[in-house]
Amino acid sequence: MVRTPEPPRKSVGDRLLDIPEELLRLPIRAVKGVVYGGIEAANSSATVARLVENAFSPAPITGLYPVASYGSNSGLVGGLGYRNFDLLRDGDRFDLRGSYSTHQYQRFRIRYESALPPNDHPAYIITLQYRKRPWEHFYGLGNDSRPEDRVAYTLEQTGLDASVRLPLGSGVAARARGAITADNIFDGQADHLVTNLDIIRESLDLDRDATRSTRYVSIGAGLEHDWRDTLGRPTHGGIERIGVTYNRGVGRSDDLEFFITEVEIQHFLNVFRKRTIAARLLIREVDRPDQAPSLPFYLRSGLGGEDDLRGFSRSRFVDNDLALLTVEWRYPVWRVVDGFIFVDEARVFSSLRDDFSFRGWHSSAGIGLRVWSERALHAKAMLAFGEEEPRLYLDLGAEF
């Protein structure tokens, strides 16, 4: 028997109910319309569509990709990158990126890597980079610098860096590095802070050498043992690095001379089902010969920011040496997204060997998300809490 179907008729109750329902749906539909329009606009441009694909594809795709991040100093950063794989030889990568931020931070970089890790062949990396940071903060030298002493300065850095990585087998590699760097320091641009370098010198009791611009060449060597299971989401293994760099001033800075010694140990322990403890120890010493003038503060060891003591602003604590211990608990949240909680313990020292102490260490802790693939970490978001205000970090297009 055949039915001629009809949709159910709406009752009075249905019609009454439609009114508040429609009111509730209005804002949802408004946002929906905006998002739909955005996606349609993005899809109507092949370039934008490819850009989005390149940003999130775990595969090595040649083409443009977006760069975006957020930092308390830099503000919102946006930019474009272009990468080309297999340009001069199979497995190489050429990368060009530029970014600009709401606080006028600028970064332009050209980089060529002849082979990408993990790789058993010798590889060389050449990087040419320009950066300008107009909102950098400085609180004075020492581990006990006070937040109320904060001043702002502008740092402009230009550098050409070349390094060679020579695999020695079993994950061990030797590194050699040469670089030439020009750093210019100017008055800062933060309206609400002291930004004049003369006043900064006076208020923080610094000599002229501590705030001068510099030109110097660097020669370095190092050893590395990388036995992580994957690069983007290591769950066991680790990486140990030791490196020494000799730096010598040129031109107007020819009296400048200093060494940087760095030891870094990272270990990853899979507790269960990809729940991983990641631990990192970093020690850095910046030494100068006795007869050399004092180092500009921006060339010394700085603690704070997204790479070390995350609950503090970048280079919140500055002195010659630093020690950092970080422990993270990483756990799967969804497919290629891992969550993590972390604790950082760190301190700067005038001299780590002479003044080492277990007192006065600074702590920060926080939570975050990592977007990874087997090959690389693609994006990271963190909320960190230290002894001062909380800090938020977002980084899309993280380093491969």
Next chain:
Amino acid sequence: MRRRHLPFLLGTIAALSLMALAAGCGAPRPQLRPEGPYWIDADTRDIPEPAGADPRLAWQTIDRTVFNQLEQYADIERDVRIILGDREEAWNINAVDEVPDCSWFTNRHGLHRMSPDEIRRGVSLTGGPDTTGPWTLFRPKVGGKTPGFRVEDPRGKQYIIKFDPVDNPELATAAGAMGARYFHAAGYNVPEETIVFWRPEQLRIRDGLAFTDRSGIRRPFTSQDLQDILKRVRREPDGRIRSLASLALPNVKGPFSYTGTRADDPNDWCRHEHRRELRGLYVIASLINHYDLKDQNSLDCYVEEDGRCFLRHYLIDFGSTFGSNGDRPKEPLVGYANGFDLRDAIVSMVTLGLWTWPWEKARPYEYPSIGYFESQIFRPHKFDAVVPNPALENMTSRDAYWGAKIVMAFRDDDIRAIVDAGQYSDAAAADYLLRTLIERRDKIGRHWFAKVNPLDNFMVTDGSQGLLIAFDDLAVKYDLESSHGTRYRHFLYHNGKRLAQPTPGTERVIRVPDSLLQVISSRVGAAEEPESGNHLVRIDIQSKRGDQGWSKPVRLWLWHQPEASDARLRLVGVEHID
């Protein structure tokens, strides 16, 4: 808004909700008719040709994952129903809780058993592409994760040619062929999917064929481009290539949506999220882990049949069924959660990873041709599609029971016929798949048959001493429950008055003695109009398994027809109360 207005607003909404429910809004109850239930929906009437549509996958994923979820929360009636445990039933069921044949669904194996040969054959319109002559390649697929192209065989039939992942021979082609046969037997419209072995030499490129390459440049398609595609394709030891050939559907008008109706189809009367056959897909798809239930894997085709032109609705692309994810084996979590499952992600986030999901315990797959497909950690009610699917989300226990009935109708031989269609070269792999499917099927039956009283296949006969109503207990019939420990009782009502005391027993037969029929006849009265409802007799049947309590009833509606030649009471309605 001032805060003191909030209670007033909430109170108004609550009052309106209750008024709406009291006014009986929502699903229409199937009409009980003396002739019995409808078995065909007339949604194949002649309509003007609709325009095509091609919604973007990215937008649909965001819409379904975010906006559709929010809009569902704004559906007050739905919210109230969920709170009260009274979800809206499907709109397109008939009076005996079944789906009438329509342009979406045809009752096949679930109601009318197909032979294993018929199941194995599936849709067989052309028998697959003719491999005795050259194929003309007329549309290459260059981008994307998997290679593929469209060809025309010597008879002029057009096929979409798909391949297996290089490291997983037979994985996707077998899944595609088996999935199509399974859904066809279940009752859905699917294209003809055939596994075919062919030689690259038989491929010709259509003269003047142009395409857009990976760099976005439009240029002629050359034999080198073809070689580049074939380089990514696995070959048999004898040089042949195993592929899945999908017969191109005619006059495609874009995918159907799992929500709303199609404005340019006057036959489309039932909102899709309220279609039983789409809601029940949750259970049917879970057997073979067809998690890729998104709009893009469906098609509306403007077909002509018996001089009428109308839209027929197809499920397509079964390459991501069983252990296959199309271009690779499935990950263990596939089928347990949406592609991005905000709720699960929040649980993982908040518990700092201390909460573990069942799929995290999965062991690596054993057979590359099967991929990850298992029955041990499979939970029938934990199945999830790649994106939130409004129809699946609306499924009620009755919809699930309907789907489970169809799944359970596939007996071991039927499942073997489906596995045979995969043409596995490794017998052990085929045996593993067969075993796994049987175990998954029984888990599905055991779970969903426990949600309603699984009594079915009611047969009314009039005998010399009264009326006999025989039925099957599907849980017992399919060996999911013991017949010894199961008892049944029934209550007979007329006009709201119980006419007989229940007498529990183990027999799956209800006897209505002559004396009782005479009482009913006397109560009905000869002059009553059928619309009065006075002709209806209601029988509620309950089951009791072992020490458990009595189940919810199955409600039978019988039409009193004293003058009828076959039976004095005719079965006109069945409701599985949930």
